[in-house]
Amino acid sequence: MKVCGGPLIMNDDMGGSERPALRFDGSWSGFFRLAFLNIILTIVTIGIYRFWAKTRVRRYLWSKTVFVDQPLEYTGRGIELLIGAMLVFLLLILPFTLLSVAASVLQGMGLGPVSMALNLVFYAAAFWLFGFAVWRAQRYRLSRTRWRGIRGGMEGDAKRYAWLSIKMTLLNLVTLGFAQPYTTVRRWNALWNDARFGSAAVHAAAEWRPLMRVFIGSWAMALVLIGVVGFWAFWQLPSGFSWPVPGQPQDPANVLALTKVAFLGLVVIAVGLVFILLRYGAALMQAVVAGTSLDTLEFRFGAGTGDWLRYYIGNLVLVVLTLGIGGLLLPYRFWSFHVRHLDAMGSLDADRLMQTTLAQPGHGEGLADALDIGAV
């Protein structure tokens, strides 16, 4: 691994003994102190501190994330998030609220169809804005991320992604959700193809077809699971069992047997479905990350079904056992899980990686905040 000038050599598939290209050095106790102070200050200031709280959390997580030899640096400021929220309030929340008041006034005046049309416009706009917000939030975060003095950014504009997002939502509706692998991969590719780091472009060409096989396989597994459990449940019913007839007195032993078997069966099915869903989710994440590269760097996401299961169960246990206080650590777990399973391969020429020419947006992610997008 060379650090001074020339190409930075990442660990490739062969050199398993090398340190991983990405490392997370955070400590949960350090993060907890930060998060606890944040929540106190947020309560004391009736919520306004949360923009600074979010910024401090990111600054911490970024600074503990080391790529090759240097940590990332988060350069965003709390005031930028506040200004973003103000703009969204004035330009969107306020007009939309007035519009919804107008819709209910129109409905009360007996102009039902006009009110309905207004509501339809409202929902269509919300869907469009969702895509817009996702793109803009990513641009803000990339533009505020620095590594070896170089910043990221997003090329192009959010409108294209917003339209694509609407199209993909409609396609999901029309296909009753069966286009899910295709639409997710297209969204990912569109979003990340616009991303830049310095002079290097991100190239996202994830394949949806292999994912479709996993998706169909998941459906098949779910159907088989439900069938097998249903058959087993039927088998378990006692020999003297008769189905209760509505309106007639029921034998309590019968009802008890049915309840017991149905409960067990549903638990088995629920656990099985969670596993099947996680398996698909893991495959999806692996596929999209493997299809994404930065210049000559390739990425891999190593988390399998078991890793995700442990991650979610860990979250659940953490929150439940601490009566919710452990929830403060969820952003930390989210970030460390993703960084620890992400790996980069290939080489990056530090001499050739120049500063970005993209302008920095002046304010951040108000819309994504209003729509509650994003975990960190």
Add this chain to the structure above:
Amino acid sequence: MIRGQLFDGLSARAQPVELEASEDALIVRLAGETERLIWSRLRRGGPVPDARVIKDVVRPDWSVQLDVAMSAEWASRMVSVDAADRRDLMQMGAASMLTVLAGVGLWFFGGPLLAGLAPLIPQSVLAPMGQAIADDMGPVCDDAAGKAAAAALLARLTPTGAFPEPVSLRIVDRPVVNAVALPGGQVVLFRKLVEEAESADELAGVLAHELAHIEAKHPAKLMVRLFGLSLIVRAFGGGAAGMADEMLLLGSSRAAEAEADAGAVRILQRAGISPAPTAAFFERQAKDGAKRGEIIQTLEGYARSHPADAERAKLFRDAGDEKATSPALNAGMWQSLRGSCAVVKR
């Protein structure tokens, strides 16, 4: 002299540099070239015994990583990166101060502010809104004799000239013991309430309560509150502020209910209807509540939007009569009112 790596912010290349301190500046030597940077523009990054980063306020993307931690003397000449963020602290402090000030201001002057703003919303906006909400509540009881009886009861409670705005009353065919006052003078009684009332006087008491809400402009004030403060609070304060807002709404709603109870007594007395029977109605509701257990009921008293039924009953029982009273409706009309939902308009 300390060695380090320079990141110039133009490329990702790390360039070897030698650093030396002079009285007024840091001297950076890079491949034969020398740059003098006065101390005031430099910032140190990292905790003090281990500070290894030097940054330049003029060039944010520029930084030097030292091979060893800087000496205490160097550290004393540069402000820390975090301390230099005084601007951030000022912005945060100003935003927090303004928010808390606004909160305190609203705590003391929110009531008068609402009272001032609520009459500004025109009836032409409020009436259709109330109408739309009422339409969403369910099918309307439409028996002709029942409607006439309801109109008679309403007329007795709101004599012309004594009530500030026109009121429209409807009974909705739902099995709920409740009544609501909506924006624009819209009052809704639910079927189960009419059935549970044992006399026209009891029902008149509940109706008078809703009319008192309208007299005090509570629905219009709630509109201003929800579309004003709540909207702003939730947009800027997020989840924590939303919860606080919810608590405040609950608190102000309890105050409004108490005010409406007092107003209801006045309306009944003015109309020559005895408030005492209404007490019996609340007592029966309280008895139903007691079945659910004392402790739960006490807890409910804190959490619910209305005062506890037993307290309300006492208010109506102790109120007394102002002038000679007569039943709110005659027996025939009371029977018609109870049969309102024989015909339902969907």
